[in-house]
Amino acid sequence: MQPVYDWFRHLYDTTGIDLIFIYDNFDRARTIKGFFITLELSVITIILSLIIGVVGAWLQRSHFVWLRRVIAAFISAFRNTPPLVQLYFFYFGLGFFLPRVHDASGQLVPMFSNLQWAIISLSLFAGAFNIEIFRSGLEAVPSSMVEAAEGLGYSRFQIYRQITLPLAFRVCLPSLGNNLVNLVKTTNLAYAIAVPELLYVSQQIWSDETNVREMMAFVLCAYLFLVFLLVALLNWIERVIRVPGVGHMEAY
Amino acid sequence: MDVLHRAPAFTFDAFGNGSSSDQPPRSLSLAWPLLMAVLLATMFFGLTDNGFAQAAVAPKRTIIEVLWRWAPLLLWGFCFNLVISAGAMAVGTGVGLFLGLAQMSRTRPVRVMANVITEIFRNSPWLVLLFACVLLLPFQIRIFGLVIPFPDWAKAIVGFSLPIMANVGEVVRGAVLSIPTGQWESAESLGYTRTQAYLHVILPQCIKRMLPPWMNLYSLVTMSTVNASVVGVSEMITLTAQANAAEGSRPELLAPFYAFDLVCFFLYCYPIGKWTEYLERKYQVKI
Amino acid sequence: MADLQNISATSQAPPIVSLRDVRKSFGQVKVLDGVSFDVARGEVVCIIGPSGAGKSTLIRCINALIPIDSGSILVDGIEVHAPKLDLLALRRKVGIVFQQYNLFPHRTALQNIMMAPITVLKQNKEEVAARARMLLKKVRLEGKEDFYPAELSGGQQQRVAIARSLAMKPEVMLFDEVTAALDPETKKEVLLTVRDLSREGMTCILVTHEMAFAREVANQIYFTDRGIIVEHGPPSTFFTQAKDPRTREFLSQIL
Numbered sequence: 001m002q003p004v005y006d007w008f009r010h011l012y013d014t015t016g017i018d019l020i021f022i023y024d025n026f027d028r029a030r031t032i033k034g035f036f037i038t039l040e041l042s043v044i045t046i047i048l049s050l051i052i053g054v055v056g057a058w059l060q061r062s063h064f065v066w067l068r069r070v071i072a073a074f075i076s077a078f079r080n081t082p083p084l085v086q087l088y089f090f091y092f093g094l095g096f097f098l099p100r101v102h103d104a105s106g107q108l109v110p111m112f113s114n115l116q117w118a119i120i121s122l123s124l125f126a127g128a129f130n131i132e133i134f135r136s137g138l139e140a141v142p143s144s145m146v147e148a149a150e151g152l153g154y155s156r157f158q159i160y161r162q163i164t165l166p167l168a169f170r171v172c173l174p175s176l177g178n179n180l181v182n183l184v185k186t187t188n189l190a191y192a193i194a195v196p197e198l199l200y201v202s203q204q205i206w207s208d209e210t211n212v213r214e215m216m217a218f219v220l221c222a223y224l225f226l227v228f229l230l231v232a233l234l235n236w237i238e239r240v241i242r243v244p245g246v247g248h249m250e251a252y
Numbered sequence: 253m254d255v256l257h258r259a260p261a262f263t264f265d266a267f268g269n270g271s272s273s274d275q276p277p278r279s280l281s282l283a284w285p286l287l288m289a290v291l292l293a294t295m296f297f298g299l300t301d302n303g304f305a306q307a308a309v310a311p312k313r314t315i316i317e318v319l320w321r322w323a324p325l326l327l328w329g330f331c332f333n334l335v336i337s338a339g340a341m342a343v344g345t346g347v348g349l350f351l352g353l354a355q356m357s358r359t360r361p362v363r364v365m366a367n368v369i370t371e372i373f374r375n376s377p378w379l380v381l382l383f384a385c386v387l388l389l390p391f392q393i394r395i396f397g398l399v400i401p402f403p404d405w406a407k408a409i410v411g412f413s414l415p416i417m418a419n420v421g422e423v424v425r426g427a428v429l430s431i432p433t434g435q436w437e438s439a440e441s442l443g444y445t446r447t448q449a450y451l452h453v454i455l456p457q458c459i460k461r462m463l464p465p466w467m468n469l470y471s472l473v474t475m476s477t478v479n480a481s482v483v484g485v486s487e488m489i490t491l492t493a494q495a496n497a498a499e500g501s502r503p504e505l506l507a508p509f510y511a512f513d514l515v516c517f518f519l520y521c522y523p524i525g526k527w528t529e530y531l532e533r534k535y536q537v538k539i
Numbered sequence: 540m541a542d543l544q545n546i547s548a549t550s551q552a553p554p555i556v557s558l559r560d561v562r563k564s565f566g567q568v569k570v571l572d573g574v575s576f577d578v579a580r581g582e583v584v585c586i587i588g589p590s591g592a593g594k595s596t597l598i599r600c601i602n603a604l605i606p607i608d609s610g611s612i613l614v615d616g617i618e619v620h621a622p623k624l625d626l627l628a629l630r631r632k633v634g635i636v637f638q639q640y641n642l643f644p645h646r647t648a649l650q651n652i653m654m655a656p657i658t659v660l661k662q663n664k665e666e667v668a669a670r671a672r673m674l675l676k677k678v679r680l681e682g683k684e685d686f687y688p689a690e691l692s693g694g695q696q697q698r699v700a701i702a703r704s705l706a707m708k709p710e711v712m713l714f715d716e717v718t719a720a721l722d723p724e725t726k727k728e729v730l731l732t733v734r735d736l737s738r739e740g741m742t743c744i745l746v747t748h749e750m751a752f753a754r755e756v757a758n759q760i761y762f763t764d765r766g767i768i769v770e771h772g773p774p775s776t777f778f779t780q781a782k783d784p785r786t787r788e789f790l791s792q793i794l
Binding site: 432434435437438439440441442443444448452453456457 | 599602604626627630631633634635637639640641642643644645654655658659660700703704707
Binding site: 076077079080081082083084085086088089092093094096097181185186188189191192199203212213216219220223224227228 | 372375376377378379380383384387388471475476477478479481482489503504506507508509510511513514517518521522525
């Protein structure tokens with residue numbers, strides 16, 4: 001790999017295009033680490049927000065009016081407020097009030113690290129949207145189908161698992177995919193609470209090396225690449241589970 | 253991503269019922285009491301000597317007093333956020349209209365260019381675009397010998413209008429594609445040129461369909477203007493941090509301050525969401 | 540069979556619409572496979588046939604909504620298949636009414652009729668308005684000037700669509716299954732309007748399933764199947780003395 005690095009150093013010397021995050025060992029290491037933190041942030045928040053979405057959509061169909069209202073209020077609150085301020089509120093605001101715990105070395109540290117708060121905040125934010133998406137997917141399943149299943153003797157839970165969920169999932173997959181892509185793009189807000197994700201690391205590099213243009217281009221490409229990966233994955237899932245006549249709502 | 257044959261991000265069925273991924277919530281107005289409850293709760297926490305915080309016990313009035321004292325400044329900052337979002341929407345909508353129409357051009361290079369631009373700006377994180385604009389755009393512009401300063405907030409407007417124009421382009425494209433082909437056929441048969449058909453037949457029908465997703469976008473942008481604080485533009489969140497610093501940087505004040513900011517945005521964006529819902533229902537165009 | 544000529548017994552003048560060996564494929568599917576016929580001025584021609592036989596495509600090729608692959612279509616001296624076709628001149632001569640009416644929903648009935656002459660032909664607004672009112676009266680919709688399409692019944696919308704095409708003063712009117720989307724009562728109103736038009740001497744080419752109507756107004760009936768004209772003839776002989784077995788089979792299914 002050394003010849004590759006030397007080539008980029010040579011590129012800098014001749015043209016002034018400074019891709020230092022490739023040829024310098026230290027910068028390369030922290031860039032790679034930043035990329036993996038972004039990846040970790042994206043994956044964990046996607047999974048958590050999906051869980052929140054499924055559970056929330058299930059709870060929204062409950063018979064208790066107040067439970068439904070609480071879920072509705074939660075969705076409303078998270079959808080109509082800026083995610084950055086939510087992040088600040090959680091990390092700076094609530095983080096202060098939570099008790100401190102002892103870490104491995106016996107020191108008192110905050111209960112959640114900044115990365116963990118970012119995960120919590122972003123998962124709740126995306127989860128609120130997901131509840132809506134899953135709910136519209138569930139509503140798109142015709143009640144006549146549920147009636148038919150009941151007539152055949154299925155229990156409520158069996159109906160939910162074997163008939164409603166598979167159909168609902170196919171219908172809401174495009175909207176869901178769109179939301180997850182937005183989530184990946186929103187993870188860079190964690191920059192604001194000093195999570196060393198890709199944007200943060202790039203900012204450190206460009207303030208050290210003043211190669212703003214190159215780092216900017218790199219960050220843009222990196223995010224476009226991540227988005228592209230996610231979209232490819234979603235398209236593959238859609239192809240695999242496709243059934244003629246179900247879904248095909250265009251949302252992306 | 254096949255740039256020539258993309259499905260639009262916002263689609264409308266033949267009756268003008270729009271669907272996008274950002275559907276506004278059909279929920280009761282319990283949310284703002286909930287937010288107020290959160291605000292009060294944070295104030296209550298400030299009351300107790302919880303033993304973990306370093307701050308001294310603060311009487312309830314002080315926190316209320318602090319908020320009361322700083323509210324005018326913060327609201328002034330909020331107005332500035334609204335100015336930024338209005339400016340970005342104006343620029344972005346104007347350019348986005350042409351971008352959307354360009355995506356349906358019959359000239360292939362124009363179409364491909366427009367598709368590429370849209371894809372890039374739709375898939376880029378908004379904060380990165382903000383950074384790029386604030387850091388890479390010059391701090392002053394020279395036109396015809398005049399030197400015009402280009403302040404940070406203006407660069408932020410440019411930075412926000414980039415993803416807006418891409419999204420508006422998608423809205424326009426989705427609306428135009430949802431007009432039944434019969435309308436094109438009858439316009440053509442009556443002798444309309446393509447441009448005349450757009451102006452007199454297609455676009456007037458599109459305006460109603462474009463309004464709900466456009467308003468949704470406005471709500472989104474208004475909430476995103478706080479990201480400008482990260483790149484150093486002075487707006488509501490920056491002022492909040494400064495207000496907290498002026499109060500001696502007491503950490504237990506941060507929760508109430510940010511809760512106040514959240515409530516402000518909620519009170520502004522929630523009615524917009526409700527109105528958007530109402531318009532969607534009202535504009536279910538029957539042919 | 541693919542190259543039938545129609546020479547109307549009564550007309551000595553050159554035909555106003557003339558198709559020669561028109562071919563059109565969508566991908567691998569041959570929708571029109573060598574269609575030729577003439578329509579004399581003032582004649583009423585009905586085109587019938589099973590679904591997918593290319594009737595709608597044929598109609599749309601005549602006014603250049605769909606370009607043809609090969610062959611020639613002459614409309615009053617204008618060659619439709621020419622590279623430098625004057626679209627406006629062609630569309631002034633040929634009016635078309637669709638199955639789905641396709642009225643502009645954001646304009647009233649009167650405005651729908653007035654729009655094209657004002658915008659496309661740049662005619663004077665008062666003159667156009669007067670003519671539009673006269674046309675609405677002609678299609679028996681006096682009083683509905685300020686109604687929006689959504690406030691009109693299907694049959695009424697279809698008649699407004701006819702008036703809208705007539706506003707351009709065409710010489711040939713094309714009708715693409717204009718009553719297929721209507722219920723029986725409203726069908727009658729539209730068919731009466733078409734019949735009146737034909738009696739005034741307008742050249743009409745209709746794609747239709749209404750056999751009784753065809754029998755009453757048509758001068759010639761053309762039966763198409765799988766992209767070609769199988770048989771044709773005047774109504775007096777067509778329905779009773781069909782020669783080709785495909786024609787007979789089709790007629791037995793619908794009559």
